[in-house]
Amino acid sequence: MRKVALVGAGVSKFGVRKASYRDLIWEAGKACFDATPAVKPKDVEGLVVGSVLPERTAFQSHISSMAAEALGIRPSVLSARTEHMCASGTVGIRYAYAFIAAGLADLVMVLGVEKLNQPTGDEAILNMGTGVDREWEAAFGLTAPPCFALAAQRHIAAYGTTEEQLAMVGVKNHTHAAKNPTAHFQKGATLDQVLCSRMISTPLRLFMCSPITDGAAAVLVASEDRARDLTDRPVWIRGTGQALDGFQLTSLHEDYAHWPALERAGRAAYRMAGVTAGDVDVAEVHDCFAIAELIAYEELGFCRKGEAGPFVAHGRSDYGGDVVVNPRGGLIGCGHPLGATGVAQAAEVFAQLRGEAGARQVLDAAVGLTHNNSGMGEHVVMIYGREDR
Amino acid sequence: MPYFRATDPFPLESADHTKLHEFYARLAAGRLATTRCAGCRRLAWPPRAFCGECGSDRFDWTDLSGEGTIHAFTVQEAGLPAGFDGPRVFAIVKIDGLRVFSILVGAEPSKVAIGQPVRVSPLRVADDPDGNARWLPAFCPA
CATH class of the missing domain: 3.40.47.10 (Thiolase/Chalcone synthase)
Known part of the structure; x- marks a missing residue:
């Protein structure tokens, strides 16, 4: 397997945000690209988006393509969403890692995003109940x-x-x-x-x-050769x-x-x-x-x-x-x-x-x-x- | 159009919607039942229509005793989902060697204790969209 490293990262403000789901994607994407001047959106070959509840909170699916378009990324080797409840973001990083380690990609963004706060707080909590078993747990x-x-x-x-x-x-x-x-x-x-x-x-x-929070974060994951080109301080997985x-x-x-x-x-x-x-x-x-x-x-x-x-x-x-x-x-x-x-x-x-x-x-x-x-x-x-x- | 929410938090229990319909039919009659795999005879909780141990999809229904004891519990006082009230006693009930997750109804929260005997107390919730009654397997102090 090839070595894989993080070469860039950025995080939006977390909180009860006066911001849409797409606003949060823009914020994290901009923070990550601003921190990684050697990488432009068009350089990114793949995008994995970790997100759990957009169908409920933003009434939106087809998330990775929506986020790619929002950020100007044109995936050529990998585009996917990971929904794995609270660990969705790290599961997304593992996918990017595996693709790059296997030689199928050289530069992938992993972005995690959630807009949890709804017009009513108890509805936001109701949505969180989708993460446990509906029939035998959440129904109670x-x-x-x-x-x-x-x-x-x-x-x-x-x-x-x-x-x-x-x-x-x-x-x-x-x-x-x-x-x-x-x-x-x-x-x-x-x-x-x-x-x-x-x-x-x-x-x-x-x-x-932990509270009910809106926010987004992004990292850029790269193969060894690409990582050494992009930064003198890669952080290795x-x-x-x-x-x-x-x-x-x-x-x-x-x-x-x-x-x-x-x-x-x-x-x-x-x-x-x-x-x-x-x-x-x-x-x-x-x-x-x-x-x-x-x-x-x-x-x-x-x-x-x-x-x-x-x-x-x-x-x-x-x-x-x-x-x-x-x-x-x-x-x-x-x-x-x-x-x-x-x-x-x-x-x-x-x-x-x-x-x-x-x-x-x-x-x-x-x-x-x-x-x-x-x-x-x-x-x-x-x-x-x-x-x- | 005013703001509305469209979420049904309860399972669809009728024979049109689930292979586990028999569970709910028995529960409506006050009986707590589960499945026993017809292949390997494993008793399951919750009931299931496919056995992950032997791969069989054949199963028999069997009534449980309906009485058990509290293995673990917590009282949720705040932060409940829309449509659910607190304080709410969530409990793991040991019954016939199985662990069953449920809520305890009709109990004073401060008096609940590990080891306390409890019995099944079917809880009627909102009817399904076709107007059929729906029940959940809640428990109450024995």
Whole structure:
């Protein structure tokens, strides 16, 4: 297989945006092309668009062609949309990676975009219920918060994890987001604010949850030869893994604090990259809810099973700790525009490994990890390197 | 034209629409049923018309006991979808060795506990577009 690298990235402002679905595509596309002056839209051979709900929120399908036209891209080798719920963006990056590694393409844009905020907030949440099983789950009104609440309940019962430790994930990620001009939330948060915020689904409070957010992000993915032509600092895709434990809640591991698919996806990515958890300097993990970040520490090997609460409480996942987790602010701070999230995670790691992350820069970051999930039962992990091996 | 939404959040349960119609017919009569694969005899939840273990599409309907215990639960107080009210008790119910996802109705949320006995309590929801009654397999305290 050929080596593959990121050569450019750009992110729109995330938030409750006064912007259309197409506006968001324009913003992310412009940010990415502006940051990559060596590439013009006509140079891009392929486009993959990660997007989950445009049929509901923009009443639009045929997404990749619509986005290609909006950006002036004329795909000649690859054009596709990935819909894979919350991990759609990273799944799109994997497709671009595979095409390029196989020699079928040399330069592909992966764009993630979502316009989630609808005229009514409860309708936006209704749309989110399409990601769980309609007949056996969503018909009862199930969306993501109660699913992850079950994991939090179990983690508390099994390992003595506390509400304060869950809240510390919210504090850390809101604090990081305050240094990210594209984040949904920019005011930071104190432990009291998180612990006193409105209960959403026991024990998860509002500031332990990612919000309903509009946004888009784009990255340019290139073959080795093209990457070296375009930049002197490519960020290499070193490893990738994806695994499914189950779709319905009742198909998952019976212990909801145990996510074997994440452990498997991480192990596959580490092996492919030739690195271990201890080598990771910066990680963008899928903190759709605070409990997800805690379980990610464990399944990705940053700490042992059950020790994630103390790990965050002792600052080991923050600047100066073992690994800086979610420097851009995570999903809790940046928001979670489904298809855009995985691409925005990649954009952050791209900036971090090039030393371009400004106030958020992780000192001398050489190995980065992204983790994107679709529910508790399905996980995608990418490993990026400043060096190509 | 005023703003409108067009979403039916409930499954189409009639024989015109699903191979699992028998499940809903029994549920309307107060019985919780599921499928047993005719090939490998595996009991499924939820019911299914294709067995991913042995590849058979033949199955028999079997009634479950209708009584189980709470394996896990959460109370959602805010952020519910349009058309659904809180607080809402979502639960995983252990029943005849199966795990069933559902909601608990008729319970005081603060009194719900893991291990609590519950029984099936069919919940009538909006009729389908043809006017047929529809039911979901909810549970209540036993």
